[in-house]
Structures are given as C-alpha cells and as structure tokens.
Amino acid sequence: MAYRLHFGEADLLRCRFAVSPLWETQEAVRTLARPERHGYQLPWLRRIRQATAGLDLTPLWLLMPQRGHTPDCLGPPPIGPSATFEEEIAAVRAADPVAARADIAQSLACTPGASDSPAGRAMLADPARAVREMAALLERAWRALVEPDWPRLRALLEADVAFHSRRLAEVGLEGLLGELNPRLAWSGDGRTLTIDRPGEHERTLGGQGLVLMPSVFCWPEVVSGFDPPWQPTVAYPARGIGGLWTRAAERTPESLARLLGRGRADVLCGLDEPASTSALAHGLGLAPSTVSEHLSVLRGSGLVVSRRYGHQVLYERTPLGIALSTAL
Missing domain, CATH: 1.10.10.10 (Winged helix-like DNA-binding domain superfamily/Winged helix DNA-binding domain)
Structure with a gap:
C-alpha cells in the first residue's frame, strides 16, 4: 500500500518549497487530539495547556480521522511561498459549498458513526455554515496555539527550505526527495514518487509540479493525497524539531x-x-x-x-x- 505521484517532464521543472501557517495550525490541532504520538512536542503541549482551556476543538477533530481523509477545503496546500495566515484563511472561507459538502462527507465517512452524529448531520445539511464555523475555529486555534510561537516556527521551517534548496542544487531532485524522509522513494522508471503510507492514492501531476512543505507538527508522518483541483503537495517533518522547544x-x-x-x-x-x-x-x-x-x-x-x-x-x-x- 502506498501513495504514488506520477511526474511528467514539465513537473520536474515546477517543484518548489512553501511554508504554510494555516497548515501548521491544522496540524497543531491534530497534535492536541493525539498528544501521545508527538513526543517532540511535549514541552509545547505543557506550555499551551492554559491556552487550550477555553478552546473547544471537537468540531475540527471530528473531521480529522485517525486514518482517512481530512477535508482539503479546510487545509488547502499553500497559495504561495510566504503566504500569511490571513491570506490562507481567506481561501478557506471562499470554499465552494457544494465541493465542501462532498469533502466533509468523505471525511466523516472515515469515522464510524460520524456522519449520523448531530454535529455531522449539521455540517452536511449546511456546508456553507460549516465552512464558516470551521474557519472561525481555525483562526482561534491560530491565535492561541501557533501565532505566539510563529517567529520561532517560521525560522525553523525557512531554515529547512534553505538547507534543502542547497541540497537540490547539489544532488538534484531525485537525490533530494530520497533525503527528505525515508518514506519517500523514486520508482525504477524515474517518473513516479512513492510515499510509504497506509492506503492507496494515485495522482498524475499533469504539469502542476509538486509543492514540498516542511512541517513542525506533522511529525512523524509524511502527508500527501491531495486531490484535484488542489496543488499536488507533500508535507514532511522539518529538520531540527528535536531541539525546537x-x-x-x-x-x-x-x-x-x-x-x-x-x-x-x-x-x-x-x-x-x-x-x-x-x-x-x-x-x-x-x-x-x-x-x-x-x-x-x-x-x-x-x-x-x-x-x-x-x-x-x-x-x-x-x-x-x-x-x-x-x-x-
């Protein structure tokens, strides 16, 4: 079982790095849902305990199954190399309600009983309102959990980008992808990136290229599987998170x-x-x-x-x- 991203000639010329404050916010929320899996973040978890006291993240957690689909409309791939949180959350609020409903339904189906829960039924009945409420909750999570430490987090992420940009010049894309994480590997044909993850996912990049996004809070996972029309993206654990806190x-x-x-x-x-x-x-x-x-x-x-x-x-x-x- 694996995810596979199929490159064409144009895609090899259109790979880039990006940093996303919205993505880090979503992954910070996910970390709070399952803190036992994130040993590197224990100092952060202890420090933000008071900030989370009045923050009810249950609606977001309902859309973050342990295995399966998280709505792309709530965490789209980054819109630029240095987008602000305000720019990214505006893109979430602009999500098409019809597409958002399908996205939310796919996510709820990954957790037994979620679609029939009161919260799940409310989201499906009024997806436009669900997107507004989730965006507002993500913004509160950003203010409480991530923004106070964003200078430190952004510095670490940008340092990762700087390091791997140099490695790209030294070893090329094939060598770089093999270094980013052990779960990433090129297939024998040199045109397919295989990501060792549970489940199956296939995507032909079709000239869009690939966004490589270092992340503090996604450790130990490598995350991909974004479907069209979203930009193909691979989020991977950033270097140096062991000493971050x-x-x-x-x-x-x-x-x-x-x-x-x-x-x-x-x-x-x-x-x-x-x-x-x-x-x-x-x-x-x-x-x-x-x-x-x-x-x-x-x-x-x-x-x-x-x-x-x-x-x-x-x-x-x-x-x-x-x-x-x-x-x-």
Missing part, C-alpha cells in the same frame, strides 16, 4: 560564555539552524535590538554570515562558528 541558553557551554560573553555565546549556540533576528530574540527571551548587536559582532568576527530569504535576513554559523560552539 529547548532554549539555546540551556545548551551554551560555560567555557564559551566566558570567552564571548553570555549573550553572544547564547546567540551563537542558538543558530543550530539559520534564524532571523526576531526568531532568535523570541527563543532567547532577549530584545531584538540586543540580538542584532550580538549578531553584528559575531558576523564581524567571522563566526556567522547573513543572507536574505524572502523578506527576512537569516543568520547562520560559519565553519569557524560551528567549530567554536561545539568544541568548548
């Missing part, structure tokens, strides 16, 4: 802090993955101006370099910075 200051060697000063040492050790000034400030609990000053000194010393990614400037350690932060 650990403060950099907790990993800074005392000898390095004595050499550079505590603040600069914390900033250098916080760059396990490329990050922006705001993401580092959020993770370290420092003012952005303070982090900016430390980064300027570290860059002038040859320990970090900066480069632009979209609207942001990302910083990463140089080989000298890596050696210094890991040797002491």
